[in-house]
Amino acid sequence: MGQHVLPGNPPIALLLRKSGRARRISLRVSRLDGRVTLTCPNGVSEREALDFARTKADWLRQTLAGHVAPVQIAPGAELPVLGQARQVVAGTGRAVRLTEDALHVPGPVERMGARAQGFLKEAARDRLSAACDRYAATLGRSYARLTLRDTRSRWGSCTSDGGLMFSWRLILAPAPVLDYVAAHEVAHLAEMNHSPAFWAVVQRLYGPYQAPRRWLRQNGHELHRYRFAD
Numbered sequence: 001m002g003q004h005v006l007p008g009n010p011p012i013a014l015l016l017r018k019s020g021r022a023r024r025i026s027l028r029v030s031r032l033d034g035r036v037t038l039t040c041p042n043g044v045s046e047r048e049a050l051d052f053a054r055t056k057a058d059w060l061r062q063t064l065a066g067h068v069a070p071v072q073i074a075p076g077a078e079l080p081v082l083g084q085a086r087q088v089v090a091g092t093g094r095a096v097r098l099t100e101d102a103l104h105v106p107g108p109v110e111r112m113g114a115r116a117q118g119f120l121k122e123a124a125r126d127r128l129s130a131a132c133d134r135y136a137a138t139l140g141r142s143y144a145r146l147t148l149r150d151t152r153s154r155w156g157s158c159t160s161d162g163g164l165m166f167s168w169r170l171i172l173a174p175a176p177v178l179d180y181v182a183a184h185e186v187a188h189l190a191e192m193n194h195s196p197a198f199w200a201v202v203q204r205l206y207g208p209y210q211a212p213r214r215w216l217r218q219n220g221h222e223l224h225r226y227r228f229a230d
Helices: 047-057 058-066 108-140 168-172 175-187 196-208 209-222
Strands: 002-007 010-017 026-029 036-041 078-081 085-092 102-105 144-148 154-159 163-167
Touching: 002 047, 010 047, 010 058, 026 058, 036 047, 036 163, 047 085, 058 078, 078 108, 078 175, 085 108, 108 163, 108 175, 108 196, 144 209, 163 168, 163 175, 168 175, 168 209, 175 196, 175 209, 196 209
Parallel strands: 010 036, 085 102, 144 163
Antiparallel strands: 002 010, 026 036, 078 085, 154 163
C-alpha cells in the first residue's frame, strides 16, 4: 500500500491501493495529472502487484511521455480564456484586465496565480449566471442558486431542489462549450435524467449540442492543466 517507485529511466512513481471490489490487478494513468495508480484485489500481495507493474513499465513510460505537462500561471504562461489563448503578463493598477491577446495581472509575481484565478472565477460566474438566466426563462423554470467549484469528475450538476453547480474552469473553454453546459444543467430542472425527453429539452434550449459535447469529451481534461497556486 502507499507510494512506490519503479526503477528505470525515468523512474515511475505510483500509488498502490487495494480494493475489495477489484477482480484483477490494473494500472491507470490519470489524464488530468499523470498520476499512476496500481490497484489490486485484497488477496494479492504487494510484491505480486509491483511485479505486474514492472512488466508494464515500457507502456507506462510511453503513456507518461505523451501526457501534457501542467502549466503554472506565471509571467509568460499561455492561458485560454473562452477558448482563446492569452499570455499572462504583469499588469498595472489594481484590477486584473483581459485584452484580446493577454491577461494583465498586477501585483507581486507570487500572487499572480491566485489573482488570475479570482478574476477567472468571477468571469465564470457572470457568464454562467447570464446563460442560466436566459435558458431558465426560456424553459419557464427557476433555479435556486448557482455555485462554482473546481470539480474533476463533472462539469456541472443540478440538485433536486434546483441548485446548479458548475466548474469555474469552464471559463477556459470556448464560449459555446460553456453555454452548452449551462443549458444541460438548466434542462435538468425539467428532466432529472438523461432520457430522450431530457436531450430534447437541451436541443430546444441550446440547439444542436453534439459539437460542444464532443469537445468536452475530447479536450476537457486539458482545462485541468493550469495551476494557479503552489
